[in-house]
Amino acid sequence: MKYSTSFLDIRFFLFLSFILVLLTNNYFSLEESFYFGARDGEDYYIIADNFENLPYQKLDYHKAWRFILPTIIGITAKTFNFDVYLTFSFFTIIACISSIIFFYLILKKLKIDNFHIFYLTSFLIFNPYLIRYFLALPTMINDIVFINSGLIILLGLLNSKKSLFYFGFLLALFTRQNSIFFLLSIIISKFVFKNKSIIEIKDIVYLTILTFVLFLINNEFANDNTIYNGTYSLVNRFHLFTFDYTLLDFLKYNLFSLVIILPIFFYLIFEKKIFIFNNVKKEFFLITSLIVVFMISVAYVGGPLITGKNLIRLINLAYPLLLLSLIMLFDLRENKKFLIKSFFYFPLFFIWSLHPTYSIINFFSFLKFNIF
Numbered sequence: 001m002k003y004s005t006s007f008l009d010i011r012f013f014l015f016l017s018f019i020l021v022l023l024t025n026n027y028f029s030l031e032e033s034f035y036f037g038a039r040d041g042e043d044y045y046i047i048a049d050n051f052e053n054l055p056y057q058k059l060d061y062h063k064a065w066r067f068i069l070p071t072i073i074g075i076t077a078k079t080f081n082f083d084v085y086l087t088f089s090f091f092t093i094i095a096c097i098s099s100i101i102f103f104y105l106i107l108k109k110l111k112i113d114n115f116h117i118f119y120l121t122s123f124l125i126f127n128p129y130l131i132r133y134f135l136a137l138p139t140m141i142n143d144i145v146f147i148n149s150g151l152i153i154l155l156g157l158l159n160s161k162k163s164l165f166y167f168g169f170l171l172a173l174f175t176r177q178n179s180i181f182f183l184l185s186i187i188i189s190k191f192v193f194k195n196k197s198i199i200e201i202k203d204i205v206y207l208t209i210l211t212f213v214l215f216l217i218n219n220e221f222a223n224d225n226t227i228y229n230g231t232y233s234l235v236n237r238f239h240l241f242t243f244d245y246t247l248l249d250f251l252k253y254n255l256f257s258l259v260i261i262l263p264i265f266f267y268l269i270f271e272k273k274i275f276i277f278n279n280v281k282k283e284f285f286l287i288t289s290l291i292v293v294f295m296i297s298v299a300y301v302g303g304p305l306i307t308g309k310n311l312i313r314l315i316n317l318a319y320p321l322l323l324l325s326l327i328m329l330f331d332l333r334e335n336k337k338f339l340i341k342s343f344f345y346f347p348l349f350f351i352w353s354l355h356p357t358y359s360i361i362n363f364f365s366f367l368k369f370n371i372f
Contacts, residue, residue: 010114011104013342017125018100020350025135026358030085033137036357037313041088041139047225048074049084055225064222066142068174073141085138092138095145096131100124102151103320109158110281110324116332119267119345123323126353127260129312130319136358143317146175150291150321153182157198157284169207173214178295178317183211185290193283240303253304256311260319263352264326272330281328289325292318 028035034042043063047054047070077087103124107117125131134144152168155161172179186207190199245253299307299314307314315322354363 010118013118014100014104014121014125017122017349018097018131021125021131021353022135024354024360025132026360027089028136030139033139036137037133038137038139040142041137044070044142045084045088045139047071048077048088051075052078058227059222059225061222061226062177064225065177065218066175067218067221067225069142069145088141089138092134092141092144095141095148096134099144099148099151099320100131102148102155103323106151106155106158106324109155110328112327112332115341116271116327119271119349120323120327122345122349123264123267124320126349127316127319128353128355128358129260130316132353132355132358133313133316142175143313145171146178146317147320149175149179150182150318154284154288154321154324157287158281160198162203165203166206166210169210170214173211173218176317178298180211180215181291181294181298183207184294185287188290189283189287192286196283198283238301238303239306240301242303245304249304253308253311256309257315260312260315261322264323268326268330271332285325285328288321288328292322292325296322 030045040063043059044066046059047064047067051071051074073087073091074084076082076091077084082090100121104117104121107120112120134140149168149171152171153165154168156163156165156168169179169182172182186199187204190197190201190204295318296315299311299317302308302311351363353359354361356362
């Protein structure tokens with residue numbers, strides 16, 4: 001039995017939710033944004049603002065590797081005589097909106113009912129380290145576009161639209177080195193499901209070639225525009241296993257991720273009905289879950305002293321896919337009391353979103369710089 005809330009109502013509520021975040025968010029100047037967390041964005045801005053005068057020779061390798069999107073933004077700003085920082089902001093808002101739309105479309109394709117579509121999408125909109133973060137720090141646009149790329153890839157797979165699938169993959173290669181996990185997940189899925197897989201051998205060949213070419217181009221640019229060559233050291237990448245941190249450091253490190261993950265589990269506890277793994281789209285679930293596992297694991301093993309507070313930001317790169325992986329395991333309860341439950345959930349979502357730095361509402365200001 002379906003409840004009465006219509007498709008249009010859901011879109012309207014989601015629109016209002018996004019506007020509420022938009023109106024209660026902090027918007028920093030360029031210099032302030034670097035201070036409040038956009039360290040990677042500083043290099044992206046340099047690339048965009050100086051794309052005609054590169055090589056610059058002062059960029060970090062892994063940030064210079066992601067030069068394509070900042071270059072496009074720089075060219076756009078110069079072509080239309082726009083301010084570079086405002087151009088970052090404009091494209092970031094578009095990317096935030098599109099991520100919500102793509103996630104929404106995936107939920108509709110998975111036949112999730114409207115009640116749960118609204119609340120699951122609210123996890124994206126009100127996540128204190130997702131939409132708010134990118135609105136406040138627009139030079140971090142590579143991350144939100146990377147989030148979009150994963151959703152586009154999955155949407156292409158669900159709708160059997162290879163053009164969408166390849167476009168998403170190309171966006172991923174433009175934006176972050178983590179894109180290699182998309183390819184690995186697809187290869188593993190093909191190996192597991194063999195001829196039953198929705199992925200063809202030729203797709204893997206094309207994606208491998210595309211990955212090789214883009215990685216080669218990105219690497220060449222990075223080598224020409226950095227003060228050193230090469231990637232992170234293995235010691236830093238797996239710093240968690242050096243154990244040169246205190247127990248308190250380790251506990252705080254894990255607390256960071258709970259800020260965005262615990263609400264999901266509370267929601268599932270209250271709203272799930274039964275475990276239904278046998279009824280999910282198994283290959284879609286496998287690909288989604290593998291990407292999540294790869295990306296969160298690589299972020300986590302950096303440890304308290306290397307990854308530190310960045311753990312939340314790095315987990316958020318896979319956050320929409322984490323949500324999809326979890327909800328595909330359960331049959332969510334049918335809800336007939338949308339408005340009643342809204343009065344309960346909606347204020348909680350909004351309060352959860354009030355980041356002490358990125359929101360203008362100082363509800364959690366006592367936590368500023370201490371925990372978050």
